[in-house]
Amino acid sequence: xxxxxxxxxxxxxxNMVTLSMKGPLELTNEKIDEVITARSPGNYALGYIEGxxxxxxxxxxxxxxxxxxxxxxVLHYPNFKWSYARxxxxxxxxxxxxxxDFGRAEMLGNVIHPAKPDGTKLKCVxxxx
Numbered sequence: 001x002x003x004x005x006x007x008x009x010x011x012x013x014x015n016m017v018t019l020s021m022k023g024p025l026e027l028t029n030e031k032i033d034e035v036i037t038a039r040s041p042g043n044y045a046l047g048y049i050e051g052x053x054x055x056x057x058x059x060x061x062x063x064x065x066x067x068x069x070x071x072x073x074v075l076h077y078p079n080f081k082w083s084y085a086r087x088x089x090x091x092x093x094x095x096x097x098x099x100x101d102f103g104r105a106e107m108l109g110n111v112i113h114p115a116k117p118d119g120t121k122l123k124c125v126x127x128x129x
Contacts, residue, residue: 017101019045020094023081024054032070032080041085042066043094045102046077046109054081056102058109061095063088063117088117093125100126 021043025031036042044066046058057077062069070080085091095114105111113129116122123129 019054019056019081019083019098019102021045021081021083024049024079025081027070027074027077027080029071029074032067032074036067036070036082038084039065039067041088041091043083043085043091043098044070044073045081045098046073046079048078054079056098056108059095059098059102059114060110061085061091061114063091089120089122092117092120092122096124096126100124 022035024047025035027046041061041063043061044059045054045056046060047055048057049055058073060069060073066082066084070082073080083094085094092114099108099110099114102108104113113124113127
């Protein structure tokens, strides 16, 4: 019988993180216009589909217009996932969590930590930067 001091090792494939986003979808102007109809802050992940998995290569956000921001990435990545955010603060916090969860600059196309929204003194909810 295991004691309360025993440590349980959880295999990485069971302890998986989630983006909590819709998709994946093909990254085209037409698809973006079809699914992102409100001018709103939001978050996105860019990457590709391999088998039944979405492989995340880039994490991002828009503080004001998710539709417009995603269109800047058309032709750079084949697929995307997305979610609206209640505010620029919520979008920033989710981007930080996703950035850290999916490997930071070591594993993503993001070469730097997410920037805080202009005119704010927000800090990353994960690392405090």
